[in-house]
Amino acid sequence: MVLLCFCYAFDASAQQLFTVTGTLFKKNSPVxxxxxxxxxxxxxTPDLLSDYLGGFKIEASLGDTLLFRKSDYTPQILVVLNRGVQTIYLQPIIHLEQVTVKETSKKLELQNTLENYKKKGQYNSLNPSVMSVISSPLSGLYDLFGKSANQARKFQKFTQEELERIEIAKRYNRPLVKKTVEISDEDLETFMLNFQPFYEDIKVWSDYDIITYIKKSYGYFKDNKAQYKIQKLY
Structure with a gap:
């Protein structure tokens, strides 16, 4: 009889709802x-979303099964076995073929264009040294002052800027901004154009830093929207 009462009390305790809290991380990363x-x-019960710091809260009881999902990540299941704070790690889905082919094609395309400039101009380097000018005067002077060499340097500068823009767009993009702040489609383009972060910042910022930057920048944008309005041309 005592054992029966104990089992009943344990079952009632297991069915009692409480708030499960925790944090979601990218696997093998502090992100x-x-x-x-x-x-x-x-x-x-309705689905919930983790906050911008990865924290989550959801009602559950011991023995319940929780499912964590995020686009570009493998879904993760957790069986609630205790009332402690939970740490969940999601494994990123790596699209090897798509990403590798796209990035390789971009780099090859830029590299091939630079090589074509070399063949066309028949010069040795985009940045010739003083010694190369002295040791090979004709070639060295052409590298410094030749029209094709000058075009190649311009293209090289454009290439660097383009690759930096690609890296910025990977972490500062329309979906992230729309998830972070309530902004209309009409204002989105103007805001992103005027408040695009620098490449040097993106390289060292964490996800939290980027989200904080977006929120602060958008607050300023809302208060001073008139000065950022794009003028229509007729």
Whole structure:
């Protein structure tokens, strides 16, 4: 009889709802995952989202199964076994073929163009040294003052800027801005154009830094929107 009462009390305790809290991380990384979907698949409760720091809260009881989902990540399941704070790691989905082919094609395209400039101009270097000018006067002077060499340097500068823009767009883009702040499609383009972060900053910022930057910048943008309005041309 005592054993029966103990089992009943244990079962009642297990069924009691409490708030499960925790943080989502990118696997093998200190980077947190914001706006991931958290679902208690053991109960018919609405899905929730992790906050911009990766934190989440959801009602559950011991034995419930939680499902964590985020685009470009492998879904993760957790069975609630205790009331402690949970740490969840999501594995990124690596699209090897698509990413590798695209990046390789871009680099090859730029490199091939530079090589074509070399063949066309028949010069030795985009940045010739003083010694190369002395040791080979005709070639060295052409490298310094030749029209094709000058065009190649301009293209090389353009290439560097283009690659930097690609890196910025990977972490500062329309979906992220729209998830971070409430902004209309009409204002989105103007805001992103005027408040694009520098490449040097993007290289060292964490996801939290970028989100903080977007929020602060958008606050300033809202208060001074008139000066950023794009003029229509007729």
């Amino acid at each position: 947190t995952i914001s706006f991931a979907t958290v679902t208690n698949i053991s109960r018919k």
